Amino acid sequence: MSLKVKLGLLAAGLMLSGCMQATTYEATNAQAFKPKDKELLAKIRYTNTPVAEPFRRAIVEYHRKEAPGSIVVDSDSHYLYYVLDGGKAIRYGITVGEEAMAWSGIAKVGAMTEWPAWHPTKSEIERLGVPTFVAAGPDNPMGSRAMYLYANGKDTLFRIHGTNQPEYIGASISSGCIRLTNEDAIDLYNRVKVGTIVVVLDPKKGDSPYKPQMALGGGTYAAMQ
Numbered sequence: 213m214s215l216k217v218k219l220g221l222l223a224a225g226l227m228l229s230g231c232m233q234a235t236t237y238e239a240t241n242a243q244a245f246k247p248k249d250k251e252l253l254a255k256i257r258y259t260n261t262p263v264a265e266p267f268r269r270a271i272v273e274y275h276r277k278e279a280p281g282s283i284v285v286d287s288d289s290h291y292l293y294y295v296l297d298g299g300k301a302i303r304y305g306i307t308v309g310e311e312a313m314a315w316s317g318i319a320k321v322g323a324m325t326e327w328p329a330w331h332p333t334k335s336e337i338e339r340l341g342v343p344t345f346v347a348a349g350p351d352n353p354m355g356s357r358a359m360y361l362y363a364n365g366k367d368t369l370f371r372i373h374g375t376n377q378p379e380y381i382g383a384s385i386s387s388g389c390i391r392l393t394n395e396d397a398i399d400l401y402n403r404v405k406v407g408t409i410v411v412v413l414d415p416k417k418g419d420s421p422y423k424p425q426m427a428l429g430g431g432t433y434a435a436m437q
Contacts, residue, residue: 236271238302240395244402252327252350253394261379267291267305269396274301278411283321283372283404285390285412287314290382292372292390294403302403304396305381309388314415315370321408322362324401328354333369336387351376356394357401361410372410373397 245253267290274295278284284293284301287308293301308314330346330353337344346352355374360367372390374397375381381393390412392400 237265238269238271240269240399245398246326248327249356249398252356255350256376256394257351258376259379263305263378263381263393267382269305269399270303271296272301272303274299278409281404281408283400283408283410285372285410287316287384287390287413288415290384292392292400294400302400304392304400307375307377307380307382307386307391308384309386310384314384315368315388316412316414317363317368319361319363319368319370319410319412321359321372321404321406321410322367323360324404324406325358325360326401327356328352328358328373330354333387340387353377355391355397357397359401359404359408359410372400 242250272293274293276284276295278295280295280297282295284295285291285306285308286293290306290308292304292306294304295301327348329348332340332342332344332346336342346354348354353376354371355376358371358373361370361372362368370388370390372392374394375391376394377391378393380386381391
């Protein structure tokens with residue numbers, strides 16, 4: 213991990229920990245793992261770096277108006293929320309895209325895959341020098357699960373997926389996709405379904421507990437429900 217990223221994560225952690233509400237952190241429930249999950253997670257070759265405390269999966273108060281079962285992504289704060297009943301949400305720490313590669317908008321989960329293969333886009337192949345195809349497995353960059361985001365009936369090419377780089381949770385270094393730890397990706401995958409609404413907030417419109425904004429109104433979001 214570069215010094216710049218390390219310093220950025222440290223600063224974010226200190227800033228968030230200084231103003232955090234009382235938080236109930238959730239331990240990983242390995243009993244929810246399938247036999248294949250246990251097999252592949254036991255074979256990982258990357259360092260399973262613990263996530264910094266502010267970005268660990270937690271149950272938090274949630275004041276926005278999205279319906280329970282929705283996903284809301286606050287890229288500025290590096291959080292993904294899965295909305296629950298009763299003014300609560302499960303909050304996951306995430307890695308998001310670099311500023312020039314970030315995406316925002318309203319989509320639906322159009323497809324879901326366990327232990328997906330990776331098919332890099334043409335721009336990723338040219339920019340990163342990666343192969344045109346990486347088979348599914350414990351060290352695949354797509355990780356343990358993938359949820360494919362569709363808008364207007366078309367694949368946006370953006371995904372919510374696992375990662376083989378947990379040390380970057382809380383950073384902005386991806387090619388635009390939203391990454392969770394493999395354990396968190398499994399947890400979220402088990403809660404969502406095809407058709408789940410995904411709201412990715414615009415830059416500087418973050419609605420974390422530290423920067424409350426107005427909830428989304430009608431328009432496109434209301435029409436998609």
